[in-house]
Amino acid sequence: MNLVHLDDDLIVVDKPPGLLSVPGRTEPDCAIARLQRQYPEALTVHRLDQATSGLLLFARGAAAQRALSLDFAQRRVNKRYIALVQGAVQAEGWQEIDQPLMADWPNRPRQKVDHARGKPSLTRWRVLAVEGVCTRLELEPVTGRSHQLRVHLLSLGHPIVGDTLYGGPDAERLMLHAALLHLPDRGLRLESRPDF
Template sequence: MPLSQIEIVHQDAALLVINKPTLLLSVPGRADDNKDCLVTRLQENGYPEALIVHRLDWETSGLIVLARDADSHRELSRQFHDRETEKAYTALCWGQPELDSGRIELPLRYDPPTKPRHVVDFEQGKHALTYWRVLERFERHCRVELTPITGRSHQLRVHMLSIGHPLLGDRLYANPEALAAHERLCLHASMLSLSHPHTGERLRFDCPAPF
């Protein structure tokens, strides 16, 4: 499996920062036809030591970090767990929010009857918090910056849907108009900041959205 279409944003002895393309899994899926993924491509093409630290959804593009040794993996995983990393996403959302920024604090859970969807659930859901900010307004949609404080599955997609502004091209959550407005899910991990696992130096990576 080739490394084509995968941009290495940064690499050193401890870590790799990759610009993951859309429609590529972060890790292998359970089915035999879902084995092609980012970590496998890296491991089979010059980075056999690559270890996944966190994930991006199949359709989400952008910045993702992998460790190159066990100690770095342990430290980077701890930073994500303890919310010492900073992440920002760029997205296109349907409609026009009344305000220019806000916060969404709604608990989320996986919904087996509609898998792989997630839903807001005030009784069984896990705490989830997202900040959003309008970057640019167009006739029928907006470009927004999304900052997740928690890291729940599908958090940004469900939170924006919950305030009436689903992401363009979202096959799981968008209404027909928002789905038809773009050929891909318009969600991109555009900023990632973390501390280097060996030196402690604070690093920041930026990757503009392709939409």
């Protein structure tokens, strides 16, 4: 993991794909465990899916964790992702996907769109480039549901390349990268380029 930012309150790393954010049931190796070897005060604030790469923020101590968790809960943290999706997507400007999501219990860890019982979930997106049979998108999750970006893009008929859980075409990895973290109240804006 590359260290991207360090200050008195927070640590931001660039998480590689395939690494858990927090320990799994049978997998202790994860971003927080690696970070705590050098910064034992590091605490989790948010997570990225194991297959997702990019910017991951940790708090330095309990007080910072409470403050940063509140920033996330009150949507004072802006996050943007880059994804490569199946198909040529034609759209101008920012678009929205407003589809309620819930756990697909018989098929956990999958999530699904459910208009009757799902939690409100909103994703903003725009086309960056059509690249042959794929499209590069910029994504902004307004809400932060589990697998939100992956399920929302599937609902458009454009699953993320490498997303075998949701029917995306095969690739060496999930083509989803947390590319921007912006904390305007703290004057902090961090960017990371995907390797795809």
